[in-house]
Amino acid sequence: MSSRISPLQVYKFLPGLNCKKCGTTCMGFAVKLISRQAKIEDCPPLVNDPKYSDKLTKLRDLLAPLTSATETLVQIDSDKCIGCGNCIVACPENIILDPPSARGCNSKSPNALWTVEDGKIKVLHLEKCRRYPPSRMNCNVCEIVCYSGAIKVVA
Amino acid sequence: MMIENIVCTGCSLLCNDVDVEVQASSIKRTRGACSHGDSRLKGFQQNRLRRPLIDGTPTDIDKAIEATTERLKSAKAPLIYGGECSSNRTIELALKLAERLEAYYDAPPSICRVVIPIQEELEIKSFSLDEVLDEADFIIYWGVSAADTHLRHASRYAVMPRGSVVKMGRESRIVATIDARESMTMKISQHKILIDPCFDTRIAKAIADLVDGYSPSLDDVTARQIAILVSDLKRASFVALFLGSNILRCNYCGETVRGILESVRRLSARYKCSVHPMAENVNSYGQAKIMWKTLKTCSPYSFKEKKSAEPLHVLVARQAIDFVLAINSDVLTQIPLEASRSLRMKLACTTELRSITQENSVIAMPIKILGVEAGGVVTRTDGVNVDLKPFITNDEVPSEEEVLSRLLASI
Structure with a gap:
């Protein structure tokens, strides 16, 4: 069962008025909230109307993991990381940047996306991740192969 | 100083793509090692024995080897134990030592x-x-x-x-x-x-x-x-x-x-x-392979009777062993507590780090860290021999091969 936040989950806590005060429909706003292109405060009815206060609280709780995630909407918990290197070798972008890692070696190139250092994963160039804006490709290989659950795609 | 492509001795995979940063004889940073390898490489300086001990008193290695020789010679049924964390050469020496002493030989259980x-x-x-x-x-x-x-x-x-x-x-x-x-x-x-x-x-x-x-x-x-x-x-x-x-x-x-x-x-x-x-320790495969090649059995072995012996815990329980030389192996953790009590103060050991066996040994001999301070050939979990090269110099303690060679020469 995926723990990723979906637009439909967010939509449930929006007013559903489609007033377009945020510049788009409520579903479009839900997508923008998840991709951090909009803030909750951009929806005036939700913030100002007391009858939506319950929904507002639930929405803030739902979106809380996004605040600690990187631009790629991936959370890395280094306390949980065991340094197995599965993510480095499985990552399609990393093996392009550092070809020896396709054969199972640790990334040594300074251009690599990530490497294992001191027994933990260390991100070197986050901007080279396929999930980095604006491309935002829906890739989650690193999460799939992570033994310990240290890597989580939040949305 | 960054040293590239060392062989990690954290487990029996012996990954050869690990880089380490060495400062003042200790490793400050690792690149490519998993958390097990990182702990092994960075942690060895914290928990090690610096000087040989006889009855808890610091001594020098010559006296420790001499005392071990005497105890082994006077023992009626000694046991040489270990090899899973040692080089292939050390295991061969341990087997020769056991043969010369007509001792028992065993190592921790391994697949x-x-x-x-x-x-x-x-x-x-x-x-x-x-x-x-x-x-x-x-x-x-x-x-x-x-x-x-x-x-x-x-x-x-x-x-x-x-x-x-x-x-x-x-x-x-x-x-x-x-x-x-x-x-x-x-x-x-x-x-x-x-x-x-x-x-x-x-x-x-x-x-x-x-x-x-x-x-x-x-x-x-x-x-x-x-x-x-x-x-x-x-x-x-x-x-x-x-x-x-x-x-x-x-x-x-x-x-x-x-x-x-x-x-x-x-x-x-x-x-x-x-x-x-999947070998449990760095050289469990080598230990089993050499034992099989030399003795045609991987069970505990009695050189006196020239056949397989009873399991270690049975031998210890019926007090058939009167002195143990542990080769960089924590023998006391491998047998039930009650049985292990009879072995206390009937132990000598070579040891990289402090351990329960070392604490209960009458003679403890610190040795160089395999793959860091000491070289040697070990066998990877697929049976491929890997040559370890030392990359930190330590002249304070001898290598395990040296200790075993000297013991063998003196017996």
């Missing part, structure tokens, strides 16, 4: 000590991990969680990397994990089969039966899971089987391994099959 003799008897091949990387398209982890013991096994060799034949890496391989308990390795496995403890032989036979077109007699759920596994297995060309130490917990583990390997022999008529025991 390698069960698999190697049966594998040789049944003439089942074992390819190297590099061949597994290149060609294996069906990986079976049996009774082992590589995610807990050999952290880089899947990423370095077995599952993730792209090989010359298996070009898509993880996407071209099928992974099956068969175990009596859930494990983290199951997360990367397409087939997760939880079996009842000691049910291994029946499962292995069922797989071989299904491949040969017979119906296995199993309960519905397991039979369905096995049938799905076999449907994938039928499309494979190279099957790599990794056997782990959870199998040792079965009653009659030897019979269990034999049952599994007999099924593998049947499968090898159709597929290229490779069997690998």
Whole structure:
């Protein structure tokens, strides 16, 4: 069962008025909230109307993991990381940047996306991740192969 | 100073792509080592014995070797124990020492000590991990969680990397994990089969039966899971089987391994099959291999009677052993507490780090850290010999090979 936040989950806590005060429909706003292109405060009815206060609280709780995630909407918990290197070798972008890692070696190139250092994963160039804006490709290989659950795609 | 491509001695995978930053004889930073390797490489300076001890009093190595020689010579039934964390040369010396003393020889239990003799008897091949990387398209982890013991096994060799034949890496391989308990390795496995403890032989036979077109007699759920596994297995060309130490917990583990390997022999008529025991310690494979080559047994051995001896805990319980030389091995953790009490103060040990055995030894001899301060050849978990090169100088303590050579010369 995926723990990723979906637009439909967010939509449930929006007013559903489609007033377009945020510049788009409520579903479009839900997508923008998840991709951090909009803030909750951009929806005036939700913030100002007391009858939506319950929904507002639930929405803030739902979106809380996004605040600690990187631009790629991936959370890395280094306390949980065991340094197995599965993510480095499985990552399609990393093996392009550092070809020896396709054969199972640790990334040594300074251009690599990530490497294992001191027994933990260390991100070197986050901007080279396929999930980095604006491309935002829906890739989650690193999460799939992570033994310990240290890597989580939040949305 | 950054030193590149050292061999990590954190486990029996012996990863050779690890970089370390050395400052003042200790390792400050590692690159490429998993958390186990990182702890081993960075932690060795914190928990080590600096000087030899006799009865808890610091002494020099000459006196410690002399005292050990005297105790070994005067013992009626000594035991030489260990080798799983030592170089191949040290293991050979330990066996020679045991022979000269007409002593017992044993080492901690290991899946390698069960698999190697049966594998040789049944003439089942074992390819190297590099061949597994290149060609294996069906990986079976049996009774082992590589995610807990050999952290880089899947990423370095077995599952993730792209090989010359298996070009898509993880996407071209099928992974099956068969175990009596859930494990983290199951997360990367397409087939997760939880079996009842000691049910291994029946499962292995069922797989071989299904491949040969017979119906296995199993309960519905397991039979369905096995049938799905076999449907994938039928499309494979190279099957790599990794056997782990959870199998040792079965009653009659030897019979269990034999049952599994007999099924593998049947499968090898159709597929290229490779069997690998997942060695628990850095040189468990080398210890078992040398013991098998020298003594033609991997069981505890009595050089006096020139035959296999009773298990260690039985020998200790009936006080058949009057002195133990532990070769960088924590012997007291391998036997029940009550039995181990009779061994206290009847111990001498060579030791890299402080341990329970060292604390209870009458003579303790610190040695150089294998793969960091001392070189030597060790055997990887697939049977390939790897030459370790020292990269930190330490003249304060001798290497284990030196201690064993001197003991052998003086006896």
